[in-house]
Amino acid sequence: LHFKSLRLNGFKSFIEKTDLEIGVGLTGIVGPNGCGKSNLVEALRWTMGESSAKKMRGGGMEDVIFAGTEKRPARNFAEVVLTLDNAAKSAPSPYNHLDDIEISRKIVKDQGSAYRINGRPARAKDVQMLFADTLSGANSPALVSQGKVASIINAKPLQRRMILEESA
Amino acid sequence: LHFKSLRLNGFKSFIEKTDLEIGVGLTGIVGPNGCGKSNLVEALRWTMGESSAKKMRGGGMEDVIFAGTEKRPARNFAEVVLTLDNAAKSAPSPYNHLDDIEISRKIVKDQGSAYRINGRPARAKDVQMLFADTLSGANSPALVSQGKVASIINAKPLQRRMILEESA
Amino acid sequence: ARARLNSAFEHVNAHFQNLFKRLFMGGQAHLSLVDSDDPLDAGLEIFAQPPGKALQALSLMSGGEQTMASIALIFAMFLTNPAPICVLDEIDAPLDDANVDKVCDLLEEIAETTKTRFLVVSHHRLTMARMHRIYGVTMAEKGVSQLVSLDMQQSFGFLEEAA
Amino acid sequence: ARARLNSAFEHVNAHFQNLFKRLFMGGQAHLSLVDSDDPLDAGLEIFAQPPGKALQALSLMSGGEQTMASIALIFAMFLTNPAPICVLDEIDAPLDDANVDKVCDLLEEIAETTKTRFLVVSHHRLTMARMHRIYGVTMAEKGVSQLVSLDMQQSFGFLEEAA
Numbered sequence: 001l002h003f004k005s006l007r008l009n010g011f012k013s014f015i016e017k018t019d020l021e022i023g024v025g026l027t028g029i030v031g032p033n034g035c036g037k038s039n040l041v042e043a044l045r046w047t048m049g050e051s052s053a054k055k056m057r058g059g060g061m062e063d064v065i066f067a068g069t070e071k072r073p074a075r076n077f078a079e080v081v082l083t084l085d086n087a088a089k090s091a092p093s094p095y096n097h098l099d100d101i102e103i104s105r106k107i108v109k110d111q112g113s114a115y116r117i118n119g120r121p122a123r124a125k126d127v128q129m130l131f132a133d134t135l136s137g138a139n140s141p142a143l144v145s146q147g148k149v150a151s152i153i154n155a156k157p158l159q160r161r162m163i164l165e166e167s168a
Numbered sequence: 169l170h171f172k173s174l175r176l177n178g179f180k181s182f183i184e185k186t187d188l189e190i191g192v193g194l195t196g197i198v199g200p201n202g203c204g205k206s207n208l209v210e211a212l213r214w215t216m217g218e219s220s221a222k223k224m225r226g227g228g229m230e231d232v233i234f235a236g237t238e239k240r241p242a243r244n245f246a247e248v249v250l251t252l253d254n255a256a257k258s259a260p261s262p263y264n265h266l267d268d269i270e271i272s273r274k275i276v277k278d279q280g281s282a283y284r285i286n287g288r289p290a291r292a293k294d295v296q297m298l299f300a301d302t303l304s305g306a307n308s309p310a311l312v313s314q315g316k317v318a319s320i321i322n323a324k325p326l327q328r329r330m331i332l333e334e335s336a
Numbered sequence: 337a338r339a340r341l342n343s344a345f346e347h348v349n350a351h352f353q354n355l356f357k358r359l360f361m362g363g364q365a366h367l368s369l370v371d372s373d374d375p376l377d378a379g380l381e382i383f384a385q386p387p388g389k390a391l392q393a394l395s396l397m398s399g400g401e402q403t404m405a406s407i408a409l410i411f412a413m414f415l416t417n418p419a420p421i422c423v424l425d426e427i428d429a430p431l432d433d434a435n436v437d438k439v440c441d442l443l444e445e446i447a448e449t450t451k452t453r454f455l456v457v458s459h460h461r462l463t464m465a466r467m468h469r470i471y472g473v474t475m476a477e478k479g480v481s482q483l484v485s486l487d488m489q490q491s492f493g494f495l496e497e498a499a
Numbered sequence: 500a501r502a503r504l505n506s507a508f509e510h511v512n513a514h515f516q517n518l519f520k521r522l523f524m525g526g527q528a529h530l531s532l533v534d535s536d537d538p539l540d541a542g543l544e545i546f547a548q549p550p551g552k553a554l555q556a557l558s559l560m561s562g563g564e565q566t567m568a569s570i571a572l573i574f575a576m577f578l579t580n581p582a583p584i585c586v587l588d589e590i591d592a593p594l595d596d597a598n599v600d601k602v603c604d605l606l607e608e609i610a611e612t613t614k615t616r617f618l619v620v621s622h623h624r625l626t627m628a629r630m631h632r633i634y635g636v637t638m639a640e641k642g643v644s645q646l647v648s649l650d651m652q653q654s655f656g657f658l659e660e661a662a
């Protein structure tokens with residue numbers, strides 16, 4: 001199972017439809033301070049089922065919807081589609097016959113967020129189960145957000161053990 | 169009153185006598201990770217009267233004494249001498265007639281630390297008063313240790329106000 | 337749960353010791369569960385001895401050494417349960433050029449062996465020089481992010497004119 | 500004590516607003532005492548609006564923007580009571596090249612006007628290129644630090660072979 005591409009629409013500072021191909025090996029992301037690099041990689045964690053607004057650096061989960069600038073009005077929804085390549089047919093059961101698996105999450109102002117797997121509505125739990133079986137997901141220790149290394153250094157031993165438990 | 173030079177002897181990883189000239193304007197300090205850059209600038213804070221071992225990144229204050237390596241035995245004392253240039257005669261009284269003011273701090277294992285001003289024994293309080301009048305000293309907001317910027321960002325509003333109070 | 341944590345601890349500790357030696361070119365380090373006999377109550381402490389130096393807790397090491405030790409821990413957990421995707425957001429900020437190179441060597445090797453795909457955000461030129469492809473994010477219009485795919489030459493220009 | 504804190508707050512806030520506009524080339528920001536009417540019980544919050552973006556608390560800004568806002572606060576306190584010495588230990592780690600330049604511009608100006616002497620520790624080539632003199636610290640013998648004074652040319656070699 002490979003991560004193939006990510007498509008953002010109205011997610012944080014990405015108001016325009018944006019496609020990120022996730023190729024084999026190492027993909028670098030550069031740009032000035034405040035241009036949206038962390039926003040881009042946060043879209044991945046969000047689609048994989050992140051339920052804490054604080055981990056998305058917001059007050060409430062609706063803070064991921066494009067909030068507007070001096071020239072552009074705020075949006076009222078945000079959507080991210082993550083495409084997985086299942087050519088090796090290694091995905092867990094109800095999905096393992098499919099070539100591609102598309103997971104989408106969409107949040108609409110005042111209506112909460114809704115997931116879809118290959119176009120069909122799915123629960124947050126289904127999405128989280130799909131990723132848990134592939135050893136990834138919103139809480140995976142392989143998603144190292146900005147500042148995470150410093151927080152491991154400054155953490156009390158008890159908090160560090162909890163990070164270990166998440167990865168067990 | 170200008171800061172002119174710093175001489176370290178047995179302070180942390182600086183086992184050999186080391187002289188740092190503090191020239192006018194901007195002095196850069198470079199070097200690989202773990203080579204002793206932060207140790208060097210901590211010597212300044214220590215001589216100005218730092219009383220918290222934790223702020224010196226140690227368990228006890230004796231952690232500033234050279235602890236030995238595979239090839240060299242540990243030392244039993246550490247000393248740092250800070251020379252101030254008082255040509256402009258701006259130092260607070262009893263020192264204001266002097267051209268140079270030498271402040272030294274020496275710590276000996278199991279005996280605690282002792283200060284001297286121009287060779288004569290002085291109390292920690294005397295040293296702290298001397299620096300307080302020159303708007304510097306161990307707690308000055310102008311001494312920005314490694315990680316301090318991140319701790320201001322992550323601090324709760326109450327802790328940030330305390331940093332403001334220190335500078336008042 | 338206790339047995340699972342114990343087994344995870346054993347695996348992660350074994351990987352951690354190897355990764356530390358590799359990232360520090362020698363020395364030794366280990367993890368230890370402290371403060372309680374019950375792993376579910378204990379804390380995780382990191383003890384490390386960079387080559388030629390004394391063994392000490394993480395707090396006495398330099399900023400860059402602490403970062404390298406934490407990177408060893410992160411990848412020790414990763415190698416215990418390799419994920420198909422790994423995202424690293426500016427983990428190289430406190431590192432000097434030599435350590436940036438060592439971390440990139442490790443990433444390349446992991447990408448080879450586990451077929452994991454990496455997204456690496458960084459401001460370090462050296463890190464970008466080691467990437468297989470590079471995307472630039474710009475805010476030509478204030479507050480609006482755009483993604484552009486860059487070739488190697490362009491990406492250095494990108495870092496330069498970051499204004 | 501209350502009157503002193505109020506007066507310090509006013510001065511620091513005034514400096515902070517100017518420094519923020521200068522470091523961000525526009526936008527606006529202010530400090531605010533929150534959570535209590537008594538300044539001795541209150542907290543200090545930073546509100547900032549980078550150019551073209553919405554006004555928000557520090558926590559919603561990017562890593563580099565938060566660092567620049569904090570640097571503005573540090574120098575706002577410094578300018579309220581200028582000290583003869585200022586030590587900066589890797590404050591530029593999360594910054595891109597353009598922001599490193601802006602911070603160095605500020606340091607040069609402060610060194611000129613207040614005659615403050617600066618000790619600046621950094622791994623950024625751009626920062627080192629702006630220094631008036633450079634010292635290198637090496638550990639040729641493991642665990643033992645030595646100080647060497649470098650000329651400009653040597654210092655780049657120093658950053659290169661940091662291994």
Ligand SMILES: Nc1ncnc2c1ncn2[C@@H]1O[C@H](COP(=O)(O)OP(=O)(O)OP(=O)(O)O)[C@@H](O)[C@H]1O
Nearest residue numbers: 180201202203204205206207233234235398399400
């Ligand atoms: N009392 C001591 N005796 C000997 N060595 C010590 C002592 N205290 C600290 N050290 C050593 O000094 C080293 C840390 O140095 P320092 O923090 O100054 O590095 P640095 O140059 O600032 O690195 P970085 O770029 O990673 O921040 C540690 O490796 C530690 O072992």
Ligand SMILES: Nc1ncnc2c1ncn2[C@@H]1O[C@H](COP(=O)(O)OP(=O)(O)OP(=O)(O)O)[C@@H](O)[C@H]1O
Nearest residue numbers: 012033034035036037038039065066067561562563
């Ligand atoms: N919902 C939103 N709508 C519009 N803009 C947003 C939204 N959420 C965050 N932003 C903007 O995105 C910017 C931060 O982007 P991000 O954290 O991705 O920057 P970055 O490229 O990672 O920068 P750095 O190099 O400093 O870490 C902020 O300036 C913020 O104003």
Ligand SMILES: [Mg+2]
Nearest residue numbers: 038146561562
């Ligand atoms: Mg970022």
Ligand SMILES: [Mg+2]
Nearest residue numbers: 206314398399
């Ligand atoms: Mg340091």
